[in-house]
Amino acid sequence: MLPIAALSLTLVTVASAPPRLQDRADYLGDPVNYDAPEREDPVARLLEAIAIGEAELEWDEKRGWLPALLAAFDVEPSSQVLVFSKTSFQSSRISPSTPRALYFGERAYVGWIPGAPMMEITAIDPLQGPTFYALEQEPGEPIFTRLDNECLQCHGSSRTRHWPGNLVRSVHPNPRGFPILRSGTHLTTHASPLEERWGGWYVTGTHGEQRHMGNTTVAEVDRAYSRGDEERVDTSAGANITDLSRFFNVSSYLTPHSDLVALMVMEHQAEMHNLIARASYQGRITTAYQANMNEILDQPADHVSESTQRRYARAAQDLVDHLLFRDEAQLAEPIAGTSTFTVDFAKDVPRDPRGRSLYDFDLKTRLFAYPCSYLIYGEGFDRLPAPVLAVIWAELWAILHGEEVSREFPHLSAEDRANILAILLETKDGLPANWR
Numbered sequence: 001m002l003p004i005a006a007l008s009l010t011l012v013t014v015a016s017a018p019p020r021l022q023d024r025a026d027y028l029g030d031p032v033n034y035d036a037p038e039r040e041d042p043v044a045r046l047l048e049a050i051a052i053g054e055a056e057l058e059w060d061e062k063r064g065w066l067p068a069l070l071a072a073f074d075v076e077p078s079s080q081v082l083v084f085s086k087t088s089f090q091s092s093r094i095s096p097s098t099p100r101a102l103y104f105g106e107r108a109y110v111g112w113i114p115g116a117p118m119m120e121i122t123a124i125d126p127l128q129g130p131t132f133y134a135l136e137q138e139p140g141e142p143i144f145t146r147l148d149n150e151c152l153q154c155h156g157s158s159r160t161r162h163w164p165g166n167l168v169r170s171v172h173p174n175p176r177g178f179p180i181l182r183s184g185t186h187l188t189t190h191a192s193p194l195e196e197r198w199g200g201w202y203v204t205g206t207h208g209e210q211r212h213m214g215n216t217t218v219a220e221v222d223r224a225y226s227r228g229d230e231e232r233v234d235t236s237a238g239a240n241i242t243d244l245s246r247f248f249n250v251s252s253y254l255t256p257h258s259d260l261v262a263l264m265v266m267e268h269q270a271e272m273h274n275l276i277a278r279a280s281y282q283g284r285i286t287t288a289y290q291a292n293m294n295e296i297l298d299q300p301a302d303h304v305s306e307s308t309q310r311r312y313a314r315a316a317q318d319l320v321d322h323l324l325f326r327d328e329a330q331l332a333e334p335i336a337g338t339s340t341f342t343v344d345f346a347k348d349v350p351r352d353p354r355g356r357s358l359y360d361f362d363l364k365t366r367l368f369a370y371p372c373s374y375l376i377y378g379e380g381f382d383r384l385p386a387p388v389l390a391v392i393w394a395e396l397w398a399i400l401h402g403e404e405v406s407r408e409f410p411h412l413s414a415e416d417r418a419n420i421l422a423i424l425l426e427t428k429d430g431l432p433a434n435w436r
Contacts, residue, residue, distance in 0.1 A: 027163065031288040032281050034128050034164060035148070041123035041131045042073050042107045043144055057142050063254070064137040065119060066112050075105035078341040081266060082244070082258035085173040085200025089134075089150065090116050095177045096217060097248045099202060099258075104266050106378060109166070114252045120147075122155075122166060126379040129277020130155065130164050159187060163278050166270035170199040175217045183218070190268040190367065191327040195235070198263065202244055205260025208333030211235040215247070242338050259337035264367050265345065268325075272373050275319040276380045279392075282315040283385030304387070316391040317406075323392075324399065324420075325371035326409055334364045350377060350427035358423060371412065372420045382430055393432045400424075 027034040038044075049055035057068040070077060082099040086092070093116045094100045103110045111120035121133040121144075132151035136143045148164075156164050170186040171179035179185065179200065186196045194207070198214030215238030243256070250256035290308045294301055321327065342361055349359040358376070360369040375381060384392070398405050400421040402414065412420075425435065 026285065027281055031284045032128075034281075039123075039125055039131060040127060041125035043121060043123045043131075043133050044125075046072050047144070059139045063112070063114075064139075065135055065142055066110070066254070069110060069119070069121075069135065070103055073105055073108040073110065075103045075108060075110060076341070076344040077103065077254040078257070078259065078339045078344045079103050079105065079262050079266070080253065080255050080257060080259070080339070081263050082202040082253070083200055084177050084202060085169075085171050085179050086177045087169055087171060087179060087200065089120055089147070090118070096173075096175065098252075099248065101253055102266070103254075104262075104269065106269070106375065109266075109270075122151075124273055124380065126383045127280060128164070129280065129380070130166050130273060160274060161278070163274070163281060165274040165277065168267050168270050170197050170201070170213055172213075172218045173200040175219060177217075180218055188267050189271040190264065190322075190325060191329055192267070193329045194331075197267075201263065202241075202247065202258040203238070203260050203263060204242055204244060204257045204338040205336055206240045206242065207260065207335045208240075210332055210335075211239055214238050215241050255339055257337070257339035257341075259339040259341045260335055261337035261361065261363065261367075262339070262341045262345075264335075265341075268322075268367065268373065269375065272322055272375045273380070275322050276375065276378070276384065279315045279319045279388050280380070280384050283312060283388035286311040286315065287385055287387065309387075312385075312387045313391050315388050316395065320392055320395045320399075321407070323373045323376060323396075324409060324412065325366070325368070325373075326407075326411065328366055328371065328411065330411075331363070331365050331367075336363065349374070352423045352426035354422075356419065356423050357427075358420075366411075370419050370423060371416065372424070376424070376428065390432075393435070396424075397432075397435065 026032070029035070046055060055072065057065060057072065059065065060067050081102050083102065084094060084096045084099040086094050088094065088100060088111065090113060093113050098114060101112045103112070107124050109122040116137065118134040118136050121135060123131050123133060125131050132147045132155065134145045134147050152164060155167050156162065159167055168188040170188050172183040173179055177200070186192060186199070188197050194210050194212050196213065198212045201214045203212060203214035213235060216235060244250050244258065245256065286308055290304060293299070294303050346357065346359045346361070349357050351357045356370065358368065358370055358372055358374045361367065362369040395405055399409055399412070400417045402417060424431065
């Protein structure tokens, strides 16, 4: 019996009006089948494990299902980051004095607010990408509810290119946590400059003279505050904060931290999950389209047109760029977090004979020592459609050998490329035969 702890688990599917912000036809039904009742995400797998007696969840009197769920999903408490802007499903319960905690691992993101009636979960399905659930915070039988329709109103909008996706935002929050939308917002990835990150978030860590938008609110002294007035915000007041107890009661949370490094890893990972899922969707749609055209035009079943090849290449390109941190914002000074996250993150990970790993941090000029995403080891990457995966491996081989591709990677030195290649050759299963 896995030490996860309650007695059974119920999954409820809630019908609701579809999102109006997008046309979901591309991923509902064949060939993507995002709306299919069968899933392979961590929630679905947990349900299956409980059903056959291999796992159970245990209720915690102080924090409900949170500790057990994190253990079930292999999520470290040190991954905790805290957001106080009212920008999520339970926004009425979020404020600077009661921030929402997010915990993340490679397969799931868990949102928790002290005293809230539910927890929010984004579970990463190896085929369908981000999927969305709520878990009621009541003792007894745990009840999971699928919230795809509700969550896709934001997580399937123009902000995620109209595909299901993770969404990390930086806003200008007022003292109650409401985002001042007329001042603009920022979507945050590893490409975002530090000065545009973490508006509406608490941030613990040191970063020298670099500035960010975290740990501060904007006083709306008049209704004229708008885009371009950001210079009125004193970002120095939120800089290099290592203790959050001045802002709220930190004892309510699993840790007193909202670690700067954890935030940066989450931002990279959230978009990497999006791009893997998007490449999977687009690859499956392209394959189905080609098969249909072959039948209509009486072509051989294995015929692949030039236009189809270009579509596979387009599906792969953004993924490869993000995988290799092509557009990563560089650090001007070293950074450091305040929790054990950097140690916990790099425990029990693939390493080559020299001890090097894609999980190793740099934190001086960039996030990772070897800029190739660790999500290359994930099931979602391995299960990409074969034609898309073939393009990805071909591009990676060319880039890591210094050969020309359609775009440049000037941030990768010859040493970087050699190190990444050596690590992959020793640690990555399923490499193409020509890599050996």
